[in-house]
Amino acid sequence: MTNLYISGYRTYELGVFSVKDAKVDVIKKALKQEITSFIENGVDWILTSGQLGVEQWAVEVVEELKIDYPEVQQAIIFPFLEFGSNWKDENKLKLVELQELADYTESTSHQPYKDPSQLKNHQQFLLEHSNAALLVYDREFEGKTKFLYEAIQKKQENSSYExxxxxxxxxxxxxxNETE
Structure with a gap:
Protein backbone atom coordinates (compact mmCIF):
# COMPACT_ATOMS: atom_id res chain seq x y z
CA MET A 1 0.00 0.00 0.00
CA THR A 2 1.37 3.40 -0.91
CA ASN A 3 -1.48 5.91 -1.51
CA LEU A 4 -4.13 6.83 1.05
CA TYR A 5 -7.20 8.89 0.11
CA ILE A 6 -8.63 10.91 3.01
CA SER A 7 -12.06 12.51 3.03
CA GLY A 8 -15.04 13.09 5.28
CA TYR A 9 -17.53 15.62 6.45
CA ARG A 10 -17.46 19.26 5.38
CA THR A 11 -17.30 21.93 8.09
CA TYR A 12 -20.97 22.85 7.79
CA GLU A 13 -22.04 19.19 8.07
CA LEU A 14 -20.34 19.08 11.47
CA GLY A 15 -21.60 22.49 12.58
CA VAL A 16 -18.02 23.80 12.68
CA PHE A 17 -17.84 27.49 11.84
CA SER A 18 -14.59 28.42 13.59
CA VAL A 19 -11.08 26.97 13.52
CA LYS A 20 -11.15 27.27 17.31
CA ASP A 21 -14.08 24.83 17.60
CA ALA A 22 -13.12 21.99 19.98
CA LYS A 23 -14.49 19.44 17.47
CA VAL A 24 -11.61 20.27 15.12
CA ASP A 25 -9.00 19.27 17.71
CA VAL A 26 -10.77 15.97 18.37
CA ILE A 27 -11.05 15.15 14.67
CA LYS A 28 -7.41 16.07 14.08
CA LYS A 29 -6.30 13.85 16.96
CA ALA A 30 -8.29 10.90 15.58
CA LEU A 31 -6.92 11.57 12.09
CA LYS A 32 -3.38 11.72 13.44
CA GLN A 33 -3.74 8.31 15.10
CA GLU A 34 -5.11 6.65 11.95
CA ILE A 35 -2.77 8.37 9.49
CA THR A 36 0.22 7.42 11.66
CA SER A 37 -0.92 3.80 11.55
CA PHE A 38 -1.21 3.92 7.76
CA ILE A 39 2.24 5.54 7.39
CA GLU A 40 3.82 2.95 9.66
CA ASN A 41 2.27 0.28 7.43
CA GLY A 42 3.75 1.62 4.20
CA VAL A 43 1.68 4.59 3.01
CA ASP A 44 3.90 7.27 1.56
CA TRP A 45 1.39 9.49 -0.29
CA ILE A 46 -1.71 11.09 1.23
CA LEU A 47 -4.35 12.30 -1.25
CA THR A 48 -7.15 14.79 -0.60
CA SER A 49 -9.18 17.15 -2.75
CA GLY A 50 -8.97 20.23 -0.55
CA GLN A 51 -12.58 20.34 0.59
CA LEU A 52 -13.43 22.46 3.64
CA GLY A 53 -13.47 20.31 6.77
CA VAL A 54 -11.88 16.91 7.20
CA GLU A 55 -9.80 17.08 4.02
CA GLN A 56 -8.19 20.39 4.95
CA TRP A 57 -7.60 19.29 8.55
CA ALA A 58 -5.95 16.14 7.20
CA VAL A 59 -3.49 18.27 5.20
CA GLU A 60 -2.55 20.09 8.42
CA VAL A 61 -2.17 16.81 10.32
CA VAL A 62 0.06 15.31 7.63
CA GLU A 63 2.22 18.44 7.71
CA GLU A 64 2.70 17.89 11.47
CA LEU A 65 3.47 14.20 10.91
CA LYS A 66 6.21 15.06 8.40
CA ILE A 67 8.39 15.99 11.39
CA ASP A 68 8.52 12.32 12.41
CA TYR A 69 7.86 10.86 8.95
CA PRO A 70 9.70 13.12 6.46
CA GLU A 71 9.27 10.54 3.70
CA VAL A 72 5.50 10.98 3.57
CA GLN A 73 4.18 13.26 0.86
CA GLN A 74 0.79 14.73 0.19
CA ALA A 75 -1.14 15.71 -2.88
CA ILE A 76 -4.19 17.90 -3.21
CA ILE A 77 -6.09 16.87 -6.33
CA PHE A 78 -8.93 19.28 -7.05
CA PRO A 79 -12.01 18.12 -8.95
CA PHE A 80 -11.86 21.02 -11.39
CA LEU A 81 -9.94 24.16 -12.29
CA GLU A 82 -10.57 27.20 -10.07
CA PHE A 83 -11.81 24.97 -7.24
CA GLY A 84 -12.80 27.13 -4.25
CA SER A 85 -12.97 30.35 -6.27
CA ASN A 86 -16.52 31.02 -5.06
CA TRP A 87 -15.63 30.56 -1.36
CA LYS A 88 -15.40 33.33 1.21
CA ASP A 89 -12.07 35.16 1.19
CA GLU A 90 -10.83 33.56 4.43
CA ASN A 91 -11.52 30.08 3.02
CA LYS A 92 -9.80 30.94 -0.26
CA LEU A 93 -6.75 32.13 1.68
CA LYS A 94 -6.70 28.93 3.73
CA LEU A 95 -6.83 26.84 0.55
CA VAL A 96 -3.83 28.73 -0.87
CA GLU A 97 -1.92 28.14 2.39
CA LEU A 98 -2.68 24.42 2.22
CA GLN A 99 -1.58 24.22 -1.41
CA GLU A 100 1.77 25.59 -0.32
CA LEU A 101 2.09 22.70 2.16
CA ALA A 102 1.31 20.08 -0.48
CA ASP A 103 4.06 18.30 -2.36
CA TYR A 104 1.86 18.12 -5.43
CA THR A 105 -1.32 19.90 -6.58
CA GLU A 106 -3.36 19.30 -9.70
CA SER A 107 -6.98 19.09 -10.83
CA THR A 108 -8.60 16.14 -12.55
CA SER A 109 -10.55 18.42 -14.86
CA HIS A 110 -8.68 21.30 -16.44
CA GLN A 111 -11.87 23.29 -16.89
CA PRO A 112 -13.84 25.33 -14.34
CA TYR A 113 -16.91 23.62 -12.89
CA LYS A 114 -19.52 22.88 -15.51
CA ASP A 115 -21.43 19.78 -14.37
CA PRO A 116 -21.53 16.95 -11.79
CA SER A 117 -19.68 14.54 -14.08
CA GLN A 118 -16.47 16.32 -13.11
CA LEU A 119 -17.07 15.38 -9.47
CA LYS A 120 -17.81 11.76 -10.36
CA ASN A 121 -14.70 11.55 -12.57
CA HIS A 122 -12.63 13.10 -9.79
CA GLN A 123 -13.89 10.56 -7.26
CA GLN A 124 -13.14 7.72 -9.67
CA PHE A 125 -9.65 9.07 -10.35
CA LEU A 126 -8.79 9.23 -6.65
CA LEU A 127 -10.14 5.73 -6.01
CA GLU A 128 -8.12 4.36 -8.93
CA HIS A 129 -4.95 6.07 -7.70
CA SER A 130 -5.16 5.02 -4.06
CA ASN A 131 -4.88 1.72 -2.25
CA ALA A 132 -6.99 2.65 0.78
CA ALA A 133 -9.28 5.33 2.14
CA LEU A 134 -9.70 6.91 5.53
CA LEU A 135 -13.06 8.59 6.02
CA VAL A 136 -14.38 10.61 8.92
CA TYR A 137 -17.89 9.32 8.37
CA ASP A 138 -20.64 7.70 10.37
CA ARG A 139 -23.16 5.65 8.38
CA GLU A 140 -25.92 6.77 10.74
CA PHE A 141 -25.31 10.46 9.92
CA GLU A 142 -25.16 10.77 6.17
CA GLY A 143 -23.57 13.72 4.43
CA LYS A 144 -21.86 14.26 1.11
CA THR A 145 -19.31 11.58 2.07
CA LYS A 146 -22.08 9.00 1.64
CA PHE A 147 -21.50 9.04 -2.14
CA LEU A 148 -17.78 8.35 -1.74
CA TYR A 149 -18.46 5.62 0.82
CA GLU A 150 -20.90 3.93 -1.58
CA ALA A 151 -18.34 4.14 -4.42
CA ILE A 152 -15.73 2.55 -2.14
CA GLN A 153 -18.12 -0.27 -1.25
CA LYS A 154 -18.69 -0.89 -4.96
CA LYS A 155 -14.91 -0.90 -5.57
CA GLN A 156 -14.46 -3.40 -2.72
CA GLU A 157 -16.69 -5.89 -4.54
CA ASN A 158 -13.88 -6.45 -7.05
CA SER A 159 -10.72 -5.51 -5.17
CA SER A 160 -9.02 -5.56 -1.79
CA TYR A 161 -9.39 -1.79 -1.31
CA GLU A 162 -9.19 -0.96 2.39
CA ASN A 177 -9.22 9.10 26.31
CA GLU A 178 -8.08 12.72 26.31
CA THR A 179 -9.81 13.46 29.62
CA GLU A 180 -8.54 10.36 31.43
Whole structure:
Protein backbone atom coordinates (compact mmCIF):
# COMPACT_ATOMS: atom_id res chain seq x y z
CA MET A 1 0.00 0.00 0.00
CA THR A 2 1.37 3.40 -0.91
CA ASN A 3 -1.48 5.91 -1.51
CA LEU A 4 -4.13 6.83 1.05
CA TYR A 5 -7.20 8.89 0.11
CA ILE A 6 -8.63 10.91 3.01
CA SER A 7 -12.06 12.51 3.03
CA GLY A 8 -15.04 13.09 5.28
CA TYR A 9 -17.53 15.62 6.45
CA ARG A 10 -17.46 19.26 5.38
CA THR A 11 -17.30 21.93 8.09
CA TYR A 12 -20.97 22.85 7.79
CA GLU A 13 -22.04 19.19 8.07
CA LEU A 14 -20.34 19.08 11.47
CA GLY A 15 -21.60 22.49 12.58
CA VAL A 16 -18.02 23.80 12.68
CA PHE A 17 -17.84 27.49 11.84
CA SER A 18 -14.59 28.42 13.59
CA VAL A 19 -11.08 26.97 13.52
CA LYS A 20 -11.15 27.27 17.31
CA ASP A 21 -14.08 24.83 17.60
CA ALA A 22 -13.12 21.99 19.98
CA LYS A 23 -14.49 19.44 17.47
CA VAL A 24 -11.61 20.27 15.12
CA ASP A 25 -9.00 19.27 17.71
CA VAL A 26 -10.77 15.97 18.37
CA ILE A 27 -11.05 15.15 14.67
CA LYS A 28 -7.41 16.07 14.08
CA LYS A 29 -6.30 13.85 16.96
CA ALA A 30 -8.29 10.90 15.58
CA LEU A 31 -6.92 11.57 12.09
CA LYS A 32 -3.38 11.72 13.44
CA GLN A 33 -3.74 8.31 15.10
CA GLU A 34 -5.11 6.65 11.95
CA ILE A 35 -2.77 8.37 9.49
CA THR A 36 0.22 7.42 11.66
CA SER A 37 -0.92 3.80 11.55
CA PHE A 38 -1.21 3.92 7.76
CA ILE A 39 2.24 5.54 7.39
CA GLU A 40 3.82 2.95 9.66
CA ASN A 41 2.27 0.28 7.43
CA GLY A 42 3.75 1.62 4.20
CA VAL A 43 1.68 4.59 3.01
CA ASP A 44 3.90 7.27 1.56
CA TRP A 45 1.39 9.49 -0.29
CA ILE A 46 -1.71 11.09 1.23
CA LEU A 47 -4.35 12.30 -1.25
CA THR A 48 -7.15 14.79 -0.60
CA SER A 49 -9.18 17.15 -2.75
CA GLY A 50 -8.97 20.23 -0.55
CA GLN A 51 -12.58 20.34 0.59
CA LEU A 52 -13.43 22.46 3.64
CA GLY A 53 -13.47 20.31 6.77
CA VAL A 54 -11.88 16.91 7.20
CA GLU A 55 -9.80 17.08 4.02
CA GLN A 56 -8.19 20.39 4.95
CA TRP A 57 -7.60 19.29 8.55
CA ALA A 58 -5.95 16.14 7.20
CA VAL A 59 -3.49 18.27 5.20
CA GLU A 60 -2.55 20.09 8.42
CA VAL A 61 -2.17 16.81 10.32
CA VAL A 62 0.06 15.31 7.63
CA GLU A 63 2.22 18.44 7.71
CA GLU A 64 2.70 17.89 11.47
CA LEU A 65 3.47 14.20 10.91
CA LYS A 66 6.21 15.06 8.40
CA ILE A 67 8.39 15.99 11.39
CA ASP A 68 8.52 12.32 12.41
CA TYR A 69 7.86 10.86 8.95
CA PRO A 70 9.70 13.12 6.46
CA GLU A 71 9.27 10.54 3.70
CA VAL A 72 5.50 10.98 3.57
CA GLN A 73 4.18 13.26 0.86
CA GLN A 74 0.79 14.73 0.19
CA ALA A 75 -1.14 15.71 -2.88
CA ILE A 76 -4.19 17.90 -3.21
CA ILE A 77 -6.09 16.87 -6.33
CA PHE A 78 -8.93 19.28 -7.05
CA PRO A 79 -12.01 18.12 -8.95
CA PHE A 80 -11.86 21.02 -11.39
CA LEU A 81 -9.94 24.16 -12.29
CA GLU A 82 -10.57 27.20 -10.07
CA PHE A 83 -11.81 24.97 -7.24
CA GLY A 84 -12.80 27.13 -4.25
CA SER A 85 -12.97 30.35 -6.27
CA ASN A 86 -16.52 31.02 -5.06
CA TRP A 87 -15.63 30.56 -1.36
CA LYS A 88 -15.40 33.33 1.21
CA ASP A 89 -12.07 35.16 1.19
CA GLU A 90 -10.83 33.56 4.43
CA ASN A 91 -11.52 30.08 3.02
CA LYS A 92 -9.80 30.94 -0.26
CA LEU A 93 -6.75 32.13 1.68
CA LYS A 94 -6.70 28.93 3.73
CA LEU A 95 -6.83 26.84 0.55
CA VAL A 96 -3.83 28.73 -0.87
CA GLU A 97 -1.92 28.14 2.39
CA LEU A 98 -2.68 24.42 2.22
CA GLN A 99 -1.58 24.22 -1.41
CA GLU A 100 1.77 25.59 -0.32
CA LEU A 101 2.09 22.70 2.16
CA ALA A 102 1.31 20.08 -0.48
CA ASP A 103 4.06 18.30 -2.36
CA TYR A 104 1.86 18.12 -5.43
CA THR A 105 -1.32 19.90 -6.58
CA GLU A 106 -3.36 19.30 -9.70
CA SER A 107 -6.98 19.09 -10.83
CA THR A 108 -8.60 16.14 -12.55
CA SER A 109 -10.55 18.42 -14.86
CA HIS A 110 -8.68 21.30 -16.44
CA GLN A 111 -11.87 23.29 -16.89
CA PRO A 112 -13.84 25.33 -14.34
CA TYR A 113 -16.91 23.62 -12.89
CA LYS A 114 -19.52 22.88 -15.51
CA ASP A 115 -21.43 19.78 -14.37
CA PRO A 116 -21.53 16.95 -11.79
CA SER A 117 -19.68 14.54 -14.08
CA GLN A 118 -16.47 16.32 -13.11
CA LEU A 119 -17.07 15.38 -9.47
CA LYS A 120 -17.81 11.76 -10.36
CA ASN A 121 -14.70 11.55 -12.57
CA HIS A 122 -12.63 13.10 -9.79
CA GLN A 123 -13.89 10.56 -7.26
CA GLN A 124 -13.14 7.72 -9.67
CA PHE A 125 -9.65 9.07 -10.35
CA LEU A 126 -8.79 9.23 -6.65
CA LEU A 127 -10.14 5.73 -6.01
CA GLU A 128 -8.12 4.36 -8.93
CA HIS A 129 -4.95 6.07 -7.70
CA SER A 130 -5.16 5.02 -4.06
CA ASN A 131 -4.88 1.72 -2.25
CA ALA A 132 -6.99 2.65 0.78
CA ALA A 133 -9.28 5.33 2.14
CA LEU A 134 -9.70 6.91 5.53
CA LEU A 135 -13.06 8.59 6.02
CA VAL A 136 -14.38 10.61 8.92
CA TYR A 137 -17.89 9.32 8.37
CA ASP A 138 -20.64 7.70 10.37
CA ARG A 139 -23.16 5.65 8.38
CA GLU A 140 -25.92 6.77 10.74
CA PHE A 141 -25.31 10.46 9.92
CA GLU A 142 -25.16 10.77 6.17
CA GLY A 143 -23.57 13.72 4.43
CA LYS A 144 -21.86 14.26 1.11
CA THR A 145 -19.31 11.58 2.07
CA LYS A 146 -22.08 9.00 1.64
CA PHE A 147 -21.50 9.04 -2.14
CA LEU A 148 -17.78 8.35 -1.74
CA TYR A 149 -18.46 5.62 0.82
CA GLU A 150 -20.90 3.93 -1.58
CA ALA A 151 -18.34 4.14 -4.42
CA ILE A 152 -15.73 2.55 -2.14
CA GLN A 153 -18.12 -0.27 -1.25
CA LYS A 154 -18.69 -0.89 -4.96
CA LYS A 155 -14.91 -0.90 -5.57
CA GLN A 156 -14.46 -3.40 -2.72
CA GLU A 157 -16.69 -5.89 -4.54
CA ASN A 158 -13.88 -6.45 -7.05
CA SER A 159 -10.72 -5.51 -5.17
CA SER A 160 -9.02 -5.56 -1.79
CA TYR A 161 -9.39 -1.79 -1.31
CA GLU A 162 -9.19 -0.96 2.39
CA UNK A 163 -11.52 1.58 3.94
CA UNK A 164 -11.29 2.72 7.55
CA UNK A 165 -14.00 4.85 9.08
CA UNK A 166 -13.62 7.26 11.96
CA UNK A 167 -17.20 7.38 13.18
CA UNK A 168 -18.81 9.40 15.96
CA UNK A 169 -18.23 6.61 18.51
CA UNK A 170 -14.50 6.69 17.75
CA UNK A 171 -14.48 10.49 18.06
CA UNK A 172 -16.25 10.18 21.41
CA UNK A 173 -13.63 7.65 22.53
CA UNK A 174 -10.92 10.09 21.47
CA UNK A 175 -12.49 12.74 23.73
CA UNK A 176 -12.81 10.31 26.64
CA ASN A 177 -9.22 9.10 26.31
CA GLU A 178 -8.08 12.72 26.31
CA THR A 179 -9.81 13.46 29.62
CA GLU A 180 -8.54 10.36 31.43
Missing amino acids: CRLIDFDQLQNTIE
